[in-house]
Amino acid sequence: MPLNDFQPVIGLEVHAQLLTKSKLFCGCSTEFGAEPNQNTCPVCLAMPGVLPVFNQRVAEFAIRTGLALGCTIKKTSVWSRKNYFYPDLPKGYQITQYDQPICEWGALTIDTPEGEKTVRIRRIHMEEDAGKNVHDAAVGESLVDLNRAGVPLLEIVSEPDLRSADEAVEYLKALRDVLVYLGVNDGNMEEGSFRCDVNVSVMRKGETQYGQRCELKNINSFRFIKQAAEYEISRHVEVLESGGKIDQETRLWDTQRGETRSMRSKEDAHDYRYFPEPDLPPLHLADALIDEVAQGLPELPRTKFKRFMSQYGIPAYDAKLLCAERPLAEFFEACTQHYKDYKKLSNWFQGELARLLNESGGTVSISTLKFTPAQFGELLSAVEKGTLSNNAAKDVFAEMFREGKSPEAIIAEKGLAQVSDAGAVEAVVDDVLAKNAGEAEKYRAGKKQIFGFFVGQVMKAMKGKGNPALVNELLKKKLGD
């Protein structure tokens, strides 16, 4: 298998749209989904003579991201012009950062089958997004929407430290989780607010010199990223095995055909004729601002995940699911104040809660739940105490989810309380055994398989509300087991 003779090498450039209200250099809204060209002004339309004004919030978001990823925050960074022509870029250049970005040298830890791995992050810089070309084949027109022009982006550039498509996907998932936790990005790949260029090369095993890379542009799902990277790795191996050579290229992923296709030969930095942006001074950051941002950093997903395992004694699988989203993790922690069997609590999160959220089709989220952590705790405690059967608890929970009533009120209203009073259950057991004396005789004589029949009779008499453990226990006792 020739593939095994080669080592894939992958480096990722992530473009993350920042969740600021206004654009990078003007006051236009960054909101997604507005009518085309609604969120524009002379600055982002690139009218002659306009000047950019830097949105300070963007620096705060960049610092927050840089600190979370362990980067050095540069006290001085510089804006540059990256020149290229495209219809969605009316200025003819993009304002970005080049040789002096705001953050340098950080890292992100990911899980691989071989254990934890640290992927180096070379740089994070701020830049403006371009507009969007919309190709309408039906009318045979290409249209330009400039709502996105000037929306702030962070470009987060990894070192070529990834060694497989799976590792690349792990890195992207971990990075997306961090950005969403920080509140700087919404993580939405479909809408393009989290996008990624995948740089792929291969080298023969044992070599130290990296091969020529190809850059796969803007792939909008983890699944496609994995497919595209794997396709590209095989393509490189095939070309090299047959004596060919890889050209530095920008390639597209064709979802329909499941293959990558050449788009253009990859430009080198000199093609862009980068130079310092004359309309913006270098950005100087005060220590006080960096300190303030550092103070406000939340606990990050990986730290939280590890803490959940140790503090609550739950398996990695559970901790991972619970920490996938910050509101979910926070709600779980709030519930732990009211119910102490953390594994059982986690099971309810994965089972009933996840099911109901899913069934709501997105109309209910963790942040809009109608019941409180205390009520969730009350419900589970009622099951624990035997006041409520597990099945009845599911009905009560669904009602809490829909109506936001307290479990106590629902249990009373629906008459769901389970009978755990030994005297009351015993009376019914005695009655059932008296009415079925013949069957009881057979049981005592060895026909043990009819035990379920007695349980059924007792439950029927109690309209399903007998505490099952107690019913079983008393029946066994009375039947002489």
Ligand SMILES: Nc1ncnc2c1ncn2[C@@H]1O[C@H](COP(=O)(O)OP(=O)(O)OP(=O)(O)O)[C@@H](O)[C@H]1O
């Ligand atoms: N031989 C290689 N194989 C795979 N990836 C590589 C290789 N060399 C560099 N890379 C990766 O390619 C990416 C280069 O990104 P960078 O932003 O520095 O430059 P660029 O792609 O030339 O610029 P642009 O932002 O204009 O696309 C990095 O993520 C880096 O890790």
Ligand SMILES: [Mg+2]
């Ligand atoms: Mg880049």
Ligand SMILES: [Mg+2]
């Ligand atoms: Mg690139």
